[in-house]
Amino acid sequence: MGNDVLRNLRKDFLVEFRSRFALNVSASFAAIVTIAISLTAGGVPFSPKVQAIVLWIVIFFSAMNGLSHIFVREEDQGTALFLRTAVNVDSVFVSKFIFNQAFMAVILAVVTPLYLFFLQVQVLHVAHFIFSVAAGGVSIAAATTILAAMVAKAGGKGSLFTIISFPILLPVLWISISSTSAALNAPSPTGGNLLFLLAFSGFISVISFLLFRFVWLED
DSSP, X not given: OHHHHHHHHHHHHHHHHHHOHHHHHHHHHHHHHHHHHHHHHTTOOOOHHHHHHHHHHHHHHHHHTTTTHHHHHHHHHTOHHHHHHHSOHXXXXXXXXXXXXXXXXXXXXXXXXXXXXXXXXXXXOHHHHHHHHHHHHHHHHHHHHHHHHHHHHTTOOHHHHHHHHHHHHHHHHHHHHHHHHHHTSSSOOOXXXXXXXXXXXXXXXXXXXXXXXXXXXXX
């Protein structure tokens, strides 16, 4: 299984590095939306709650542009059938899961600095802010891996992926906004929201791993 995971990861990263389609679309969307919000605000400061909401809206839609691409590309290029017949199903899930986590990390690394710079956000609790953004990103990538497989099997694209992902990710977005907002306020934040995000990530990852074979191998 380990060798299959490494081979799949190497293939996915090489293909994405050569085309950079999903990454370019997501990064461009994040930059354009962040700059547009900054220009629209005209220097008027937002409240910490609004700042957190805007940040996670940008992160959510930037991620939705690319997280489904890892499975949709397999279907579009006709390589999904080979993976189903030649590669262990658990290895496929683990490799795609790791790839989506890495992709989400890149999105967060692009969106967050742009957002902080252009909207001139003052982070009062830096460590809590970093952990909030990271935990929310991990939860989003964990929950959407199996959803991406379902959308690809159904022949859907990004719009369908966003529609079915939003209800499932709503608790994650809600808690991430609350945790991020706490990092922008003066009172010292608690770690309850972070624990929820980590617990959600673990739970949804296990459930997705167990159910993936029924989605991936279904004719």
